[in-house]
Amino acid sequence: MTSSSPAAPRGRERRPRDSRVGDKIFMNLARGAGILLLVIMAAIAGFLAWRSGMALSNNNGNFLTTFEWTPDAPKPVFGIAVLAFGTIVSALIAMVIAVPVAIGIALFISHYAPRRIAQPFAYLVDLLAAVPSIVYGLWGALFLIPHMDGLTSWLNQYLGWTYLFDQTRTGTPRNLFTVGILLAIMILPIITAVSREVFRQVPRMHEEAALALGATRWEMIRTAVLPFGRPGIISASMLGLGRALGETIAVAVVLSANSVLSLHILDAGGGTFAQNIALKFAEAGNNGRDALMASGLVLFVITLLVNGAARLIIARRKEYSGANA
Amino acid sequence: MAKRIDVSGLSAYYGTTKAIEDISMSIEPRSVTAFIGPSGCGKSTFLRTLNRMHEVIPGARVEGKVLLDDENLYASNVDPVAVRRSIGMVFQRPNPFPTMSIYDNVVAGLRLAGVKKKSVLDDVVERSLKGANLWKEVHNRLNKPGAGLSGGQQQRLCIARAIAVEPQVLLMDEPCSALDPISTLAIEDLIGELKSQFTIVIVTHNMQQAARVSDRTAFFNLAGVGQPGKLIELDDTQRIFSNPSVQATEDYISGRFG
Numbered sequence: 001m002t003s004s005s006p007a008a009p010r011g012r013e014r015r016p017r018d019s020r021v022g023d024k025i026f027m028n029l030a031r032g033a034g035i036l037l038l039v040i041m042a043a044i045a046g047f048l049a050w051r052s053g054m055a056l057s058n059n060n061g062n063f064l065t066t067f068e069w070t071p072d073a074p075k076p077v078f079g080i081a082v083l084a085f086g087t088i089v090s091a092l093i094a095m096v097i098a099v100p101v102a103i104g105i106a107l108f109i110s111h112y113a114p115r116r117i118a119q120p121f122a123y124l125v126d127l128l129a130a131v132p133s134i135v136y137g138l139w140g141a142l143f144l145i146p147h148m149d150g151l152t153s154w155l156n157q158y159l160g161w162t163y164l165f166d167q168t169r170t171g172t173p174r175n176l177f178t179v180g181i182l183l184a185i186m187i188l189p190i191i192t193a194v195s196r197e198v199f200r201q202v203p204r205m206h207e208e209a210a211l212a213l214g215a216t217r218w219e220m221i222r223t224a225v226l227p228f229g230r231p232g233i234i235s236a237s238m239l240g241l242g243r244a245l246g247e248t249i250a251v252a253v254v255l256s257a258n259s260v261l262s263l264h265i266l267d268a269g270g271g272t273f274a275q276n277i278a279l280k281f282a283e284a285g286n287n288g289r290d291a292l293m294a295s296g297l298v299l300f301v302i303t304l305l306v307n308g309a310a311r312l313i314i315a316r317r318k319e320y321s322g323a324n325a
Numbered sequence: 326m327a328k329r330i331d332v333s334g335l336s337a338y339y340g341t342t343k344a345i346e347d348i349s350m351s352i353e354p355r356s357v358t359a360f361i362g363p364s365g366c367g368k369s370t371f372l373r374t375l376n377r378m379h380e381v382i383p384g385a386r387v388e389g390k391v392l393l394d395d396e397n398l399y400a401s402n403v404d405p406v407a408v409r410r411s412i413g414m415v416f417q418r419p420n421p422f423p424t425m426s427i428y429d430n431v432v433a434g435l436r437l438a439g440v441k442k443k444s445v446l447d448d449v450v451e452r453s454l455k456g457a458n459l460w461k462e463v464h465n466r467l468n469k470p471g472a473g474l475s476g477g478q479q480q481r482l483c484i485a486r487a488i489a490v491e492p493q494v495l496l497m498d499e500p501c502s503a504l505d506p507i508s509t510l511a512i513e514d515l516i517g518e519l520k521s522q523f524t525i526v527i528v529t530h531n532m533q534q535a536a537r538v539s540d541r542t543a544f545f546n547l548a549g550v551g552q553p554g555k556l557i558e559l560d561d562t563q564r565i566f567s568n569p570s571v572q573a574t575e576d577y578i579s580g581r582f583g
Contacts, residue, residue: 115383205420209483211381213434213490214410223433227424320424320470 048297055290063294067259069276071291072284078291080298082261086176086270087299090251091244093180093265094187099237101184102191109192110199111221122196129189137253140182145254148173152266167266174256177265179272182254183247187240194239198232199225231314238310242303248274273299327354327524328394328493330375335389336553337367337374339382344370346553348389350543352494357516357525359535359562362545363577367554368528371545372496375526376412377405393493410438413487415497419479421471421486427454428467430482434490449489457485458515477508484515488523495519497527501534513538532578536566544574 056063058076066079105125109118152173159165202225210220226233251272257279258269277292284292330352337345345367352358360368373379374387377398391398398408413434421430429436431453432446440446450467454460459481463474471482480500487495497516501509516525516538529535535542543559558571569575 203420205416205418206422208378208381208416209420209422209486210433210437212376212378212409212414212416213437213486214406215437216406219437223437224422227422230424317424320426320472 045297045300048293048300051290052294052297055287055294058287059291067261069259069280069291072288076287076291080273080295082259083271083273083276083295084298084302085261086255087245087272087274087302089263089265089270090176090179090183090272091241093177094183094244095237095241097181097184098188098191098240099233102188102236102240103195103233105188105192106195106199107221107225109196111217111225122193125189125192125196127189128185129193133186133247133250134253136182136186137250140178140250140254144178144182145173148178152177156266164263164265166264168264169267171268172256173266174254174268175266176255176270179251179255179270180265182250183244186247186250187243190243191236191240194236195229195233198229198236202228227320230317234310234314238307241306245299245303245306246274247272248278251275252278327522329354330494330524330526331390331392332375333390333392335371335374335387335391337370337379337387338385340384343553345374345545346555348556350556350559352524352526353541354524355520355522356540357520357527357538358559359539359542360526360528360545361530361532361535361542361577362554362557363547364530365550365554366545366547368543368545369498370554371556372498372526372528373414375494375496376414377408378414380405410434410490411492412494412496413490413492415480415483415487415495415500417499418503419476419483421474421479421482423470423472425471426468427463427471427474427482430471431485431489433486438490453485453489454482456488456519457481458511458518459485475508477504477511480504480508480512481515484512484519488519492523494524494526497525499528499530502530509534532566536562542566544569544571544577546573546577 055071055076055078059071059078060075061068061077061079063079065081066077067082069078069082070076071078109122109125113121152167155165155177156167160167206224206228207220210224213223215223252275255270255272255275256268257271257275259271260267260269262269273295277296280288281292332351333349335345335348336343348371360372362368370379375391375398377387379385379387387399389399393408393411397403421427422433425433428446428450431450432440435446435449440449451460451464454463459478462478463469463482471479474482480503484495484500501512504512513534516527519525520540527535527538539562541559542562542565544557544565545554546557547554557573558565558569560570565574566578569578575581
């Protein structure tokens with residue numbers, strides 16, 4: 001880097017002034033970027049909290065337990081019960097469907113498919129992630145909804161006794177279950193992509209250790225690959241869950257929103273935070289907008305909590321993570 | 326439980342590349358047989374054909390016969406998974422499962438075989454760890470991660486894991502190459518003890534080690550880069566190191582190789 005001759009004394013020569021300046025600039029850039037991130041986060045939270053506070057002081061109902069959303073009425077009443085319920089239930093349905101399928105696809109790509117098939121297949125899955133939400137929404141509304149009847153009535157007939165799949169009202173399948181399926185398809189690529197990378201990183205020597213003990217391929221995956229990939233699977237699922245919780249436009253297109261809170265997930269209706277904001281923001285008055293901000297703040301907090309919980313789960317088994325192998 | 330191995334006319338391939346050619350040899354039960362030879366001569370490949378681990382590499386295949394007592398491991402009705410259950414293997418780098426405790430590592434093979442009873446597993450853990458000279462060091466931290474042990478301890482844990490399923494044969498692929506001299510000595514002592522129960526085959530780059538631990542030694546060589554490795558000779562270790570019958574062997578062990 002410098003033009004010092006080999007005979008020149010070391011020490012000072014190895015750290016010339018200009019490279020220290022470069023170090024300083026880089027350090028400050030990096031530090032600045034880090035601080036900027038925190039400032040933005042704090043600004044968003046602060047802004048949401050400020051506007052939420054204004055809305056909450058005008059609220060004549062309990063914000064957490066009220067079903068209705070009429071913040072612009074002469075006597076404003078609004079609450080997030082239906083939205084929180086719908087958001088969490090639809091995201092859970094999406095996770096229950098997407099995580100096992102995504103792990104299956106990831107294992108197929110990383111451990112089962114011949115390389116000739118695996119590469120294009122992986123590319124195809126990645127491509128799914130690039131499809132815009134609105135396209136999924138339109139596909140959901142124009143294709144999925146008209147084709148849900150068979151599945152819906154089958155579930156109602158054979159699993160109706162579970163309460164969950166008991167269809168009490170007939171009508172379009174614009175319900176939380178359909179939303180869950182659509183969200184599952186939308187979060188599949190991200191969970192698959194991250195899991196696949198983690199599975200590929202499982203050291204060959206651990207896989208061979210399992211095989212040499214007389215493990216079949218599936219047993220090898222169960223003993224060596226899945227435990228090693230566990231933190232990665234959790235992280236991948238959290239990324240997917242984050243997207244499912246916050247998905248706006250696709251849900252807004254598919255769900256026929258109302259303020260009914262029901263565990264009958266095949267009955268049309270319900271709502272989610274993001275869908276509700278998209279639907280109501282344009283026509284909302286001042287207090288209406290603040291109320292929507294308050295609901296946005298709750299979504300923000302839920303997402304933070306979910307991510308924190310995931311970190312905790314990963315940290316608890318850190319010494320078994322394989323990072324110290 | 327130790328069995329004899331008879332190999333005849335065995336060749337192994339990676340894709341279209343022939344790695345070893347036409348190897349025939351007999352390996353005696355309850356003895357230590359060492360494989361020596363220059364890098365790339367196919368001794369590790371040959372070792373991996375003995376428990377059908379060679380074929381887990383995509384495109385790899387084997388021709389020829391390996392008889393374990395009288396059963397051909399490459400017969401069409403033989404399940405490679407069953408072969409690997411009866412022929413254990415220890416690898417070059419210690420590879421305990423990082424996500425498992427010491428205890429779970431030792432019983433991993435038994436769990437795969439479907440053994441669930443706690444008392445049986447407890448007994449096996451104690452017996453195997455004692456067998457691997459590791460019990461004294463770890464008996465009070467069996468639930469700690471196996472990856473937290475030192476390199477030498479990890480390798481003994483891997484040996485305990487391999488002998489826990491009571492294999493007929495124990496294959497070791499340069500088991501000490503990643504270890505310091507003290508850990509190496511511990512493993513070598515252990516090999517001396519284990520040979521009373523198992524048929525042991527060990528690949529080593531260290532000729533002193535071959536001379537110290539083995540009863541019989543096989544020398545492998547290759548004619549040149551890209552040529553398949555071949556068995557040059559197999560004889561009593563003492564004879565190989567004092568008075569080998571092939572000139573190439575003498576050149577190699579006396580350092581006049583090449």
